[in-house]
Amino acid sequence: MLTCIEGLLDAPTLDAVREQLATSDSFAPGEATAAGRARAVKHNLQGIGADATIRGVTRLLEKQLLAHPVFRAATRPRQFARLLISRYDRGMGYGTHIDAPAIDGVRTDVSFTLFLSEPGEYEGGELVIESGAGEDAVKLPAGAVVCYPSSYLHRVEAVRSGSRLVAVGWLQSEVRSSEQRKLLFALDSALARLQEHPGDPGALDELANVRANLQRMWMD
Numbered sequence: 001m002l003t004c005i006e007g008l009l010d011a012p013t014l015d016a017v018r019e020q021l022a023t024s025d026s027f028a029p030g031e032a033t034a035a036g037r038a039r040a041v042k043h044n045l046q047g048i049g050a051d052a053t054i055r056g057v058t059r060l061l062e063k064q065l066l067a068h069p070v071f072r073a074a075t076r077p078r079q080f081a082r083l084l085i086s087r088y089d090r091g092m093g094y095g096t097h098i099d100a101p102a103i104d105g106v107r108t109d110v111s112f113t114l115f116l117s118e119p120g121e122y123e124g125g126e127l128v129i130e131s132g133a134g135e136d137a138v139k140l141p142a143g144a145v146v147c148y149p150s151s152y153l154h155r156v157e158a159v160r161s162g163s164r165l166v167a168v169g170w171l172q173s174e175v176r177s178s179e180q181r182k183l184l185f186a187l188d189s190a191l192a193r194l195q196e197h198p199g200d201p202g203a204l205d206e207l208a209n210v211r212a213n214l215q216r217m218w219m220d
């Protein structure tokens with residue numbers, strides 16, 4: 001399941017982050033932070049983790065992500081494995097790969113991309129995610145995040161013009177199974193909708209769906 005959350009960063013935070021990264025020259029070839037087969041297909045620039053600006057930005061972004069109720073409900077974070085700032089200038093991309101199962105000893109259950117550039121600032125650069133149902137090409141407004149199970153193959157199409165700036169990250173979830181996370185997320189969102197509008201028919205459909213899926217899961 002893919003979850004897209006718009007407006008995760010508010011405008012002042014987004015502006016501050018972009019300003020700091022625009023004046024930073026702390027980017028290096030991204031191959032160093034890829035392992036295995038991914039290394040050969042990774043062509044981008046990466047914020048250098050030891051740099052004070054990059055560290056400050058990644059800390060701030062982690063805080064914002066953890067403070068967002070929908071991000072929390074969708075991912076149920078236990079621990080971030082890593083957060084990286086990535087830049088794709090013209091001609092750069094990242095071929096089809098699977099993310100490492102663990103980073104620095106932390107299991108990766110959820111991968112996410114937090115967009116820092118507006119879609120109109122670059123051509124190409126779609127994040128294409130291969131879920132069981134086919135491919136989704138994702139290109140979101142600045143300040144939005146997409147979360148997906150780390151078990152999905154994915155790629156970043158070559159940037160044809162402009163520059164694509166994102167924060168990418170991985171986390172271990174309190175709920176290891178993506179199927180179970182999806183059910184809990186559906187329950188959370190139905191409950192929130194019912195609290196707001198008692199009897200909301202969309203929320204009742206969602207509850208009926210969760211019930212049927214649980215029954216299917218548990219029935220012999």
Ligand SMILES: O=C(O)CCC(=O)C(=O)O
Nearest residue numbers: 086094113127156166168
């Ligand atoms: O830039 C992105 O949206 C995702 C990059 C990616 O797949 C990775 O760094 O492993």
Ligand SMILES: [Fe+2]
Nearest residue numbers: 097098099154
């Ligand atoms: Fe990846």
